[in-house]
Amino acid sequence: MKSTFRHDPFAVLRIPDFRLYVTARLCITLAMQIQAVIVGWQIYEITKDPLSLGLIGLAEALPSIFVSLYAGYVADVVARKKIIVTVISVLLLCSAALLFFTLDVSQVLQQHGVMPIYAVIFLSGLARGFMGPAVFSFMPQLVVSKQLYANAITWSSTTWQAASLAGPALGGLIYGFWGVSIAYTADAILVLLSLVFFSLIASRPLPENANPQNFKDSLRTGLQFVFSNQVILSAISLDLFAVLFGGAVALLPVFASDILNMGPEALGFMRAAPAIGFVLMAVVVAYHPISHNAGKKMLWCVAGFGVCIVLFGLSTNFWFSMVLLALSGAFDSISVIIRSTLIHTLTPEYMKGRVSSVNSIFVGSSNEIGAFESGFTARLMGTVPAVVFGGIMTLLVVGVTAFKADKLRNLDLTPKPEMA
Template sequence: MTLSIQMQTVVVGWQIYDLTKDPLALGLIGLAEFLPSISVSLIAGHVADIVPRKRIILSCMFLLLFCTTSLFYFTTDLSTFLSRYNALPIYIVIFISGFARGFIGPSLFSFMPQLVSREIYANAITWNSSTWQAAAVGGPALGGLIYGFHGISISYFTDLSLMIIAITLMSFVKSRPVPPSDESANSILERIKVGIKFVFTNQLILSAISLDLFAVLFGGAVALLPVFAKDILNEGPQALGYLRAAPALGAVTMAVIMAYKPIKQKAGLKMLAAVAGFGVAMIVFAVSKNFWLSFAALLLSGVFDSISVIIRSTLVHTLTPESMKGRVSAVNNIFVGSSNELGAFESGVAARLLGVVPSVIFGGCMTLLVVAVTRIKAKKLESLDLD
């Protein structure tokens, strides 16, 4: 599924930029996915705590399959949608897929701990991250290479095939019952409030997800990669695939290292340092005019991001009761998951107002500022150990 989604992200980004020649149009892709995802997040978290999580995951995957099928259809000779409406049909499909992403996030987050015992949470989370990042390495590279050598229709057909394989594999995973709960809250609104209160009264969880929120919101340049690849580095779709895969390649390398040498001592301080390193890597990428230096900067951004994500995920999984994981994940998704799409929109707007390169430099500087403020305000995070 990750291969399919990451591959689709590259192909849609290149296709939209080809149709519009406008960096803001790339940001609108993120906004089209962010709005529905954020609107259903809290309800999705509640549903993930009362409905078997595998059932939700499969339903969302079928909706994603429908979206991928639609994107493939738009590129065939039978379709006249793009010639009539330009990029609008693509935005509509991405908007629909946002609902699936809003529901599947809390379900996946809360289903994984049901498959392993509590004492191996940290190691399971690290391997889970490694597997996801490995697919995220292959997806963008696959998308860029197939688009460059075989065209957009074959790219979407490959994307469609991968999603069918994902659904088939997921059907073999055994379902798990809904975790028992001793909460007194019965109504939907009350149960959602319990989840929100849990996050906002826990300084460790709140500071960790807030840090990731602002770092991704201001520090990400992924949405603008088609502009950098085409207009600044003067490369083609194949180069875009490599650039898009670079952060994931760095992330999966670090995740495998952390699986064997997990961070335990001074984990909070190392998380702050990692987010700061991410901001510096974004600044280097922004000023680079050399493809390999740009690739290296994105690679390092993935290394730093992996450290932050694994520490945050371990923290949230360990401190959250099993019966509340869906709702806490939903709040986490609002803070962090949807910040990728909102960050893509912010990048597009900033690129339009400031220019492409200055906007990424500004984002990197803002990331460093967020780290400084978090270190001052969240003393518990700085002293956090995971041993």
């Protein structure tokens, strides 16, 4: 029989709890993006050292990686909403601390330099290590059908990128016109709003697990699942190395300040540019889901991302750089949607926390590790050669993955009708 499934681009947005979820995610992402712009500019303004920008990513990534596997186990045995609310409370504390450091009554930065900022970022990295698996595995519990996974991922990713579009611009503008304290105040208010919206979502029971395990056995089962599945392993490995080597975002303060000779407002717009491309492409995908030849399209899009990074590194024109950053976001949009859809589709519900934690180590933390790699290579070979090198390495990774991972190359995500 023919499938009676009709694509509705707004299907998941008709679910009240999912609307609360995307609103909460919008707020927390706006807050984190604003904070990233403020912290990056503030630290570079104090140190004038590109490596110090890379150390921001390292300070966040190391604790996140350290707790990630345990966090995945926790997300499979503890109510996911409870984890999310607790983590956002910690992030609110971090935002309040960064704000306090900038007030006249505080002498912390004068006495200790940028180290207190790194300490707060370290604590937020611990929190985000627990947040990733919980949010990843909580989201599919809010939709009613696996056929809605791709739609939910598209809107969730679009929300994240819309905030990534607005957040850096807001952060740069607020910092540039009203100063660092007002910018951190906006950050803290948005974290508080996210906490409120997540609290309003009805709790969901944990999915049934016919074979409950202790932490050690559970962890081994999750790792075996990922490393025995070529499609999942190759997809997350591809994104790992693409983000690791193609992470030019960490060096944007250097490009804005020293190469393009512009201020924090320009930095905000440059950080927002990839999200512009991401959101526009995600809206297209919401209406025209990617299914046929999804694997080949993913590989081509990651290659396109690498080309954009190479050209961005060579650009000395602000508007051309903005276009390249936007295009890199558009290519990244397709890659993220395909990868997230296949992970959600192929992973059992009771195992999603653990699989998400591995994905977080591969992909999520690679943003921060990539930031350190960019800062370190910029210190060694210069900012422009470091970015060009990263883009070329991304293209090399795509070539190796396309040659070795035949199952990913032949991946097809054409939806099948669910049994009544």
